Amino acid sequence: MANLETTLFGQKLKSPFVLSSGPLSHSGAALIAASQAGAGAVVTKTISLVRADNPMPHMVLSAPNTLINCEKWSDLEAADWIDREIAVAREGGAVVIGSVGLAPQDVRELAAKVAAAGAHMVEVVSYTEEAMVPMVREARKLVKVPLLAKVSPNWPGVVRTAVECVKAGADGITATDSFGPILRIDVATARPMLGGPFGHGWLSGAAIKPITLRIVSEIAQAVDAPIVGTGGVARGVDALEMLMVGASAVGVCSQPILTGLKAFGRLNRELSQNLDKYGYASPAAAKGVALPHLVDREQKTRLSFDYDPAACNDCHLCVDLCPYGARSLSKDRVMGLDEDKCRHCSFCVSVCASGALGVREGLRNRR
Ligand SMILES: Cc1cc2nc3c(=O)[nH]c(=O)nc-3n(C[C@H](O)[C@H](O)[C@H](O)COP(=O)(O)O)c2cc1C
Structure with a gap:
């Protein structure tokens, strides 16, 4: 410790x-x-x-x-x-x-x-x-x-x-x-x-x-x-x-x-x-x-998400709370993202309490 x-x-x-x-x-x-x-x-x-x-x-x-x-x-x-x-x-x-x-x-x-x-x-x-x-x-x-x-x-x-x-x-x-x-x-x-x-x-x-x-x-x-x-x-x-x-x-x-x-x-x-x-x-x-x-973070590079179906608890919040309707999740846990709708705000990652959804830079269940 x-x-x-x-x-x-x-x-x-x-x-x-x-x-x-x-x-x-x-x-x-x-x-x-x-x-x-x-x-x-x-x-x-x-x-x-x-x-x-x-x-x-x-x-x-x-x-x-x-x-x-x-x-x-x-x-x-x-x-x-x-x-x-x-x-x-x-x-x-x-x-x-x-x-x-x-x-x-x-x-x-x-x-x-x-x-x-x-x-x-x-x-x-x-x-x-x-x-x-x-x-x-x-x-x-x-x-x-x-x-x-x-x-x-x-x-x-x-x-x-x-x-x-x-x-x-x-x-x-x-x-x-x-x-x-x-x-x-x-x-x-x-x-x-x-x-x-x-x-x-x-x-x-x-x-x-x-x-x-x-x-x-x-x-x-x-x-x-x-x-x-x-x-x-x-x-x-x-x-x-x-x-x-x-x-x-x-x-x-x-x-x-x-x-x-x-x-x-x-x-x-x-x-x-x-x-x-x-x-x-x-x-x-x-x-x-x-x-x-703590520098200028005004970067416009699109985020790269990852998803671990084994960690997902099917709460569906990532889908239900996406303001743009960009997320989808099938019954057999295939995560979908409509790139045309997604604004890359990362809110779906924030609401994922199980930590199944992350972004490559490391934002994973940081509530
Ligand atoms: C009920 C109460 C009484 C407080 N009285 C004092 C005080 O007498 N002097 C002081 O410097 N700060 C006082 N504070 C402010 C705290 O020391 C602290 O700066 C502030 O609450 C933020 O910390 P926290 O979010 O952990 O409570 C008081 C805070 C609370 C909630």
Whole structure:
């Protein structure tokens, strides 16, 4: 089995999975529980000068494997974290990343205290793009431990801001955060599903993975600094995808909320299996391997499909879902393709869960 040990800023992690800041990082004891369940490092709930008072409700299920939330920062006093919870987590064996936000004043007053309380690293997080770089600059003056800047997918210049954060002294980037604002309505009551202003919330979990991957890939090509790729990872194979676009470690928040802390054991096992399957000895060996392929893919060469009748489960989706009616499949599993109708979009391959249908370049059951 591939070894999952990962090094982040010289700190050894038993796994590349990091519990991101969220409800499961609400206290020192919660951080220990996540670490014991298999997280390589754990991020505190965001510590701020004023404790949060959350609207109700503030966290509900949305699409499969996906959450919407309007949960604020930590509802503990900053002093609770500084005087007790960080030390509890560290003494309990966790690698602790102290999250500090959400405005420059919070960093000024809290960053040094969070580091002195025992955080192995500090992560700075902001609600606004404008405040981020000044907050990093401020934090850099105050803390010697490795400094992460957490950037948001909702900022128009997210990649440029990540670059500026590194120039301002961040050692690495956490990319990214939940996506929004978004809205869901409870049709039984005609009211928003979430409390808070306008019922607006933020999306996290499986639905946001493609957004995260694109941003991580661009930041990885723009800065030479470790990235904690965070957003949408639900399975080991998602984590491999995140490493391939340049992440050094992989943040998860929604998946352990949705399936319990045992998610860390499963994610570790699945990542290890996928690293073995695709021939990578470690997470570091897979880092950035997709980046050279992110070039102009506007090629017009027609695809060459292959079909394995022995693997086919006769689901017929390749035929039924072809928008152009180009596919046919006989009862004795002879696959047909009308080349005049086929636009070579490859959707038939995408919907083939059994992996019977593929394209020569290698696209086979990549859902
Ligand atoms: C309920 C909830 C609360 C969160 N609270 C925080 C927070 O206090 N600070 C923070 O930096 N990120 C917070 N996040 C964002 C997560 O750390 C993470 O960046 C985001 O959810 C994307 O990862 P995921 O798709 O694995 O959940 C929160 C996310 C959720 C779902």
